Amino acid sequence: MNKNLYNIHILGVGFMFVFSAFITASFIESIVFKDFDKNGIGGKTGFYSLAIIYVCLGLANWFSPAIVNKLGCKMSLFLSAVPYTGFIFSMINPYLWSVYTFSALLGAGGGVIWTANGEVIAKNSPGDTKAKNTGIFWSWFNSSMLLGNIFLYFYLGNSEKISDAQRHVIYLVLGVFCAIGMCCFLLLAPSGTESEVEEEAEDELVVESQSILRPIIDAVKFCKTWQMGFLYGPIIFTGVSLNFWSSVFITVIGNVFPNRSYLALGGICTGIGEISAGFIWGRLTSKIGRHGVIMCSTVINCCLYYLAFISFPFDAATTTASVAEENPIIPSNIYLTLAMGVMLGLGDGGFNVSIYTALGTIFEEKPAPAFAVFKFVQSMIGAAAFLYCGHLLLPFQLGILAVTCLVGCVCFIILERYPSQVLLVNVEDDQD
Numbered sequence: 001m002n003k004n005l006y007n008i009h010i011l012g013v014g015f016m017f018v019f020s021a022f023i024t025a026s027f028i029e030s031i032v033f034k035d036f037d038k039n040g041i042g043g044k045t046g047f048y049s050l051a052i053i054y055v056c057l058g059l060a061n062w063f064s065p066a067i068v069n070k071l072g073c074k075m076s077l078f079l080s081a082v083p084y085t086g087f088i089f090s091m092i093n094p095y096l097w098s099v100y101t102f103s104a105l106l107g108a109g110g111g112v113i114w115t116a117n118g119e120v121i122a123k124n125s126p127g128d129t130k131a132k133n134t135g136i137f138w139s140w141f142n143s144s145m146l147l148g149n150i151f152l153y154f155y156l157g158n159s160e161k162i163s164d165a166q167r168h169v170i171y172l173v174l175g176v177f178c179a180i181g182m183c184c185f186l187l188l189a190p191s192g193t194e195s196e197v198e199e200e201a202e203d204e205l206v207v208e209s210q211s212i213l214r215p216i217i218d219a220v221k222f223c224k225t226w227q228m229g230f231l232y233g234p235i236i237f238t239g240v241s242l243n244f245w246s247s248v249f250i251t252v253i254g255n256v257f258p259n260r261s262y263l264a265l266g267g268i269c270t271g272i273g274e275i276s277a278g279f280i281w282g283r284l285t286s287k288i289g290r291h292g293v294i295m296c297s298t299v300i301n302c303c304l305y306y307l308a309f310i311s312f313p314f315d316a317a318t319t320t321a322s323v324a325e326e327n328p329i330i331p332s333n334i335y336l337t338l339a340m341g342v343m344l345g346l347g348d349g350g351f352n353v354s355i356y357t358a359l360g361t362i363f364e365e366k367p368a369p370a371f372a373v374f375k376f377v378q379s380m381i382g383a384a385a386f387l388y389c390g391h392l393l394l395p396f397q398l399g400i401l402a403v404t405c406l407v408g409c410v411c412f413i414i415l416e417r418y419p420s421q422v423l424l425v426n427v428e429d430d431q432d
Contacts, residue, residue: 278353
């Protein structure tokens with residue numbers, strides 16, 4: 001195995017372990033806190049914690065390129081994974097101050113870890129190997145949605161409440177997962193030849209002399225383009241959808257079905273949907289186009305929201321009781337719910353795949369600032385959704401999802417109708 005491929009696999013394995021811990025923890029956070037109900041912590045604490053994470057991640061996204069340039073990819077990945085590990089271990093015996101503090105630190109680390117990830121893939125993908133190496137990384141990363149939830153499913157069994165002893169074991173195991181991933185980053189080898197490493201060092205000296213505000217200045221230019229204006233619609237939807245698939249859906253399962261192992265099954269099925277989305281939509285894009293993928297994803301999403309509306313109690317996301325007290329239109333069914341999990345992953349994945357490919361095409365001359373805008377808007381919308389999701393009844397949340405999904409679909413279709421050569425945008429740097 002050559003050095004470049006070695007680094008891609010090490011990066012993927014590291015992300016798999018770190019995000020196996022984080023994704024599993026975020027899935028069950030609200031239910032764990034609801035069962036804990038001590039030290040000023042309740043069910044809504046989980047939603048507020050996730051809101052803090054995504055606000056800090058969105059803000060850190062602007063400054064993370066300068067941090068990565070200063071520290072290098074290896075140390076940036078290692079240090080940015082430290083707050084992930086701290087966040088997981090803090091859940092063993094949580095306090096309100098520790099939850100919110102580590103949430104903020106994790107969000108700041110999240111901005112850096114994803115920027116460094118992109119740098120490692122770019123530096124280890126010479127010639128036409130970028131698509132192949134990106135696919136290898138995402139295969140490792142997507143498996144993170146399964147690893148932690150599979151452990152959770154077998155460990156929780158038929159438990160109807162997550163006890164203190166179970167919480168200790170869950171977060172101890174997840175914390176070890178995260179620490180393993182963090183240490184994997186230290187195994188990364190220097191990328192490129194010796195001469196290339198020297199050139200990179202010289203480039204870093206030039207970068208250090210530039211203003212830390214340069215990424216913000218570049219991104220603001222892209223904010224003003226009409227192409228990005230149309231992309232705001234689908235990007236906003238992905239932020240609302242992020243809130244639903246990463247927390248609300250699992251919380252609803254926990255409030256409807258007493259068996260806590262169903263939380264893990266819901267996470268596994270959502271993960272299967274997200275993983276399948278990468279394969280299915282990636283192949284269909286060349287046949288039906290990005291707008292076709294968006295339209296199919298919109299149909300799947302709207303069907304999902306209708307099924308959730310009729311099969312879940314209206315208070316399923318907000319109840320403070322042990323289970324939801326209102327009666328759904330049709331009886332809740334775990335098999336239908338798990339099918340909705342797969343649909344949720346497919347629908348969300350379709351939008352994300354299309355946005356990523358659109359940004360890479362439209363802003364092909366300078367994609368980094370465009371992706372910074374995307375992550376910032378998505379994170380801020382997701383954070384706002386986490387603030388209201390513990391208070392709004394489920395039908396209102398489903399209505400917001402449906403409206404933003406339809407608006408995002410229309411905006412994307414309008415954007416795609418313009419000739420492709422018009423969409424090649426290159427925002428030049430200001431001359432000093």
